[in-house]
Amino acid sequence: MTKLSRRGILSAVAASAVASPAVAQSMPNLKWRMTTSWPKSLDLTYGVCEELAKYVAELTDGRFQIQVFAGGEIVPPLAATDATSNGTVEMCHTATYYNYGKDPTWALFCAIPFGLNARMQNAWMYDAGGMDVMNEFTRKFNIHSLAGGNTGCQMGGWFRNELKDVASLKGLKFRVGGFAGTVLAKLGVVPQQIPASDIYPALERGTIDAAEWVGPHDDEKLGFYKVAKFYYTPGWWEGGTVLHYLTNLDKWESLPRNYKAALTAAAAFANSLLIARFDSQNPIALKRLLANGTQLRSFSPAIMSACLKAANDVYAETSAQNADFKKVWDNIKAFRNMEYEWWQVAEFNYDNFMVRTAAR
Amino acid sequence: MTKLSRRGILSAVAASAVASPAVAQSMPNLKWRMTTSWPKSLDLTYGVCEELAKYVAELTDGRFQIQVFAGGEIVPPLAATDATSNGTVEMCHTATYYNYGKDPTWALFCAIPFGLNARMQNAWMYDAGGMDVMNEFTRKFNIHSLAGGNTGCQMGGWFRNELKDVASLKGLKFRVGGFAGTVLAKLGVVPQQIPASDIYPALERGTIDAAEWVGPHDDEKLGFYKVAKFYYTPGWWEGGTVLHYLTNLDKWESLPRNYKAALTAAAAFANSLLIARFDSQNPIALKRLLANGTQLRSFSPAIMSACLKAANDVYAETSAQNADFKKVWDNIKAFRNMEYEWWQVAEFNYDNFMVRTAAR
Numbered sequence: 030m031t032k033l034s035r036r037g038i039l040s041a042v043a044a045s046a047v048a049s050p051a052v053a054q055s056m057p058n059l060k061w062r063m064t065t066s067w068p069k070s071l072d073l074t075y076g077v078c079e080e081l082a083k084y085v086a087e088l089t090d091g092r093f094q095i096q097v098f099a100g101g102e103i104v105p106p107l108a109a110t111d112a113t114s115n116g117t118v119e120m121c122h123t124a125t126y127y128n129y130g131k132d133p134t135w136a137l138f139c140a141i142p143f144g145l146n147a148r149m150q151n152a153w154m155y156d157a158g159g160m161d162v163m164n165e166f167t168r169k170f171n172i173h174s175l176a177g178g179n180t181g182c183q184m185g186g187w188f189r190n191e192l193k194d195v196a197s198l199k200g201l202k203f204r205v206g207g208f209a210g211t212v213l214a215k216l217g218v219v220p221q222q223i224p225a226s227d228i229y230p231a232l233e234r235g236t237i238d239a240a241e242w243v244g245p246h247d248d249e250k251l252g253f254y255k256v257a258k259f260y261y262t263p264g265w266w267e268g269g270t271v272l273h274y275l276t277n278l279d280k281w282e283s284l285p286r287n288y289k290a291a292l293t294a295a296a297a298f299a300n301s302l303l304i305a306r307f308d309s310q311n312p313i314a315l316k317r318l319l320a321n322g323t324q325l326r327s328f329s330p331a332i333m334s335a336c337l338k339a340a341n342d343v344y345a346e347t348s349a350q351n352a353d354f355k356k357v358w359d360n361i362k363a364f365r366n367m368e369y370e371w372w373q374v375a376e377f378n379y380d381n382f383m384v385r386t387a388a389r
Numbered sequence: 390m391t392k393l394s395r396r397g398i399l400s401a402v403a404a405s406a407v408a409s410p411a412v413a414q415s416m417p418n419l420k421w422r423m424t425t426s427w428p429k430s431l432d433l434t435y436g437v438c439e440e441l442a443k444y445v446a447e448l449t450d451g452r453f454q455i456q457v458f459a460g461g462e463i464v465p466p467l468a469a470t471d472a473t474s475n476g477t478v479e480m481c482h483t484a485t486y487y488n489y490g491k492d493p494t495w496a497l498f499c500a501i502p503f504g505l506n507a508r509m510q511n512a513w514m515y516d517a518g519g520m521d522v523m524n525e526f527t528r529k530f531n532i533h534s535l536a537g538g539n540t541g542c543q544m545g546g547w548f549r550n551e552l553k554d555v556a557s558l559k560g561l562k563f564r565v566g567g568f569a570g571t572v573l574a575k576l577g578v579v580p581q582q583i584p585a586s587d588i589y590p591a592l593e594r595g596t597i598d599a600a601e602w603v604g605p606h607d608d609e610k611l612g613f614y615k616v617a618k619f620y621y622t623p624g625w626w627e628g629g630t631v632l633h634y635l636t637n638l639d640k641w642e643s644l645p646r647n648y649k650a651a652l653t654a655a656a657a658f659a660n661s662l663l664i665a666r667f668d669s670q671n672p673i674a675l676k677r678l679l680a681n682g683t684q685l686r687s688f689s690p691a692i693m694s695a696c697l698k699a700a701n702d703v704y705a706e707t708s709a710q711n712a713d714f715k716k717v718w719d720n721i722k723a724f725r726n727m728e729y730e731w732w733q734v735a736e737f738n739y740d741n742f743m744v745r746t747a748a749r
Contacts, residue, residue, distance in 0.1 A: 088654060302516075308509060
């Protein structure tokens with residue numbers, strides 16, 4: 030499994046001892062377009078795409094240029110994958126659970142209820158064959174995938190009213206992405222998939238009762254605290270959300286080896302940078318939100334247990350209907366259980382001591 | 390702070406809109422030597438250095454070649470930084486706390502008792518000015534620094550006998566790296582800094598009573614379980630150890646911009662890959678160790694509290710004597726406390742639920 034995944038992540042360097050071809054062949058001038066699912070106001074997520082483009086240019090001495098577009102500029106935010114698949118653009122940056130309706134397997138690579146945390150996602154993708162598993166699937170859509178950003182564990186969203194018990198979920202119109210909607214629907218929630226730019230007006234007008242996006246930094250930018258007071262935790266449906274750079278497979282395969290290496294390295298860099306920025310900026314934003322009257326709430330143990338049961342039901346039902354889904358989910362579930370067995374020994378133990386002694 | 394750090398990590402791309410110089414100038418043929426502090430048996434840590442070299446070659450179309458050496462092949466394991474500083478080699482991969490005896494400030498960038506966890510390390514380095522702070526310091530030693538690997542929270546090491554109480558530490562000959570030795574000495578421990586390759590014979594012969602290295606995967610490779618039965622957790626002196634690629638500053642500054650970008654990207658990639666591999670391989674190794682009779686033990690609350698107090702005393706004493714140390718430590722401590730305040734809200738909360746429900 031390890032060997033396989035190492036080929037996976039470093040596929041571009043698998044045969045590194047090659048003779049140097051002529052520079053003209055190996056460094057052609059290229060101009061690509063990248064559409065994203067993000068408004069420019071999301072400075073971290075959109076910003077890291079601009080940096081990826083700069084980095085690829087730098088690595089290729091200015092010869093491989095990528096132009097980045099906000100969601101809606103040339104392609105609607107939630108249509109980024111389609112536009113990449115059909116070659117409207119060469120690549121995109123998106124959350125693949127937006128494609129959940131087409132095939133729920135897409136969600137497994139991005140974020141799923143009670144899934145891997147951020148470090149475990151990287152461990153799965155980079156060392157346990159995860160990127161190979163993903164590319165085997167996305168190849169069917171004419172797409173080459175690279176992990177390109179993680180949010181860490183997200184918050185559970187903004188609610189106009191407190192959740193008293195499991196029954197409070199009944200009839201709740203909740204903006205929530207991907208897979209989580211199906212799980213929450215089992216408990217009576219009416220899920221809505223709405224792109225970032227349209228959430229605030231929906232919450233303000235009362236078209237929806239609650240909305241989740243990412244965490245303090247992004248959520249503050251989108252202004253939700255102005256129209257909903259209760260900020261719930263944890264976002265159990267996004268324990269370590271991975272965003273991806275998806276590339277049209279024909280375009281990917283047409284790249285010279287060193288350009289593949291440049292895009293692969295820049296995506297891996299973006300993958301690290303984005304979570305570093307969220308981890309660094311979230312505590313600052315949270316302090317401001319609390320100072321502005323936001324009230325933190327934890328989902329009650331009863332709600333958490335009901336959601337876990339509903340999630341396991343959806344996993345079983347979807348696995349029974351979709352062979353791709355079953356194969357990938359079985360892989361992730363076994364990895365998750367093994368990871369958390371180890372996690373509690375050192376990492377969680379350390380954090381537990383530190384939370385008690387350093388955070389107050 | 391954010392702006393500053395973004396310049397820091399992406400310094401190589403700060404001015405990306407440059408005209409393309411002639412390829413002959415921008416892509417010279419270079420051969421560098423990298424010494425490491427690791428034996429080749431440490432396949433993850435040594436292995437990621439080989440991959441960095443391949444990746445840099447790939448990114449530069451085979452023109453920038455880096456030859457990697459195990460500790461002791463051309464430079465002793467613990468002398469890697471010196472050899473880089475004085476230009477014996479162009480670069481090295483090491484744990485900078487090995488330089489603790491020269492100046493304790495070095496340890497702050499690598500691992501310190503009750504410091505940042507792995508994700509917080511990246512957040513500090515990549516988005517809160519940490520790499521700039523480090524480079525300001527290492528410039529004095531004619532060194533440019535790049536983060537290049539993280540182990541995650543380490544284990545507390547292998548003990549021949551159980552620790553009954555704080556008094557059990559008295560007189561204990563313990564192989565422990567860097568700063569932790571000074572802290573443990575306050576509690577009567579006799580610390581020893583021994584390179585990886587020499588630990589096993591020392592533990593086997595009884596020259597030392599206990600030894601820590603990294604965690605299950607590495608520790609199994611080094612064979613400690615054969616000569617000590619009790620495996621303690623957590624490694625509170627290495628909550629998220631960062632390894633670095635250190636480059637001789639003159640050599641770094643002589644690199645063309647695109648080669649700086651290549652080395653920076655490859656180091657960032659190595660930084661992600663190493664922890665992904667530890668996270669993926671540690672649970673597998675731990676299972677084997679437990680099957681072979683290893684007994685897991687947690688440091689008691691009394692020992693943890695005594696060590697925290699001793700660490701805080703050492704921080705205060707060292708800060709009083711060393712202005713560089715004080716400046717960097719004050720920065721890290723403030724960042725750590727802010728981080729853990731946020732950590733408990735979503736990330737720790739999520740892990741707590743998952744450890745209880747997924748790990749058993």
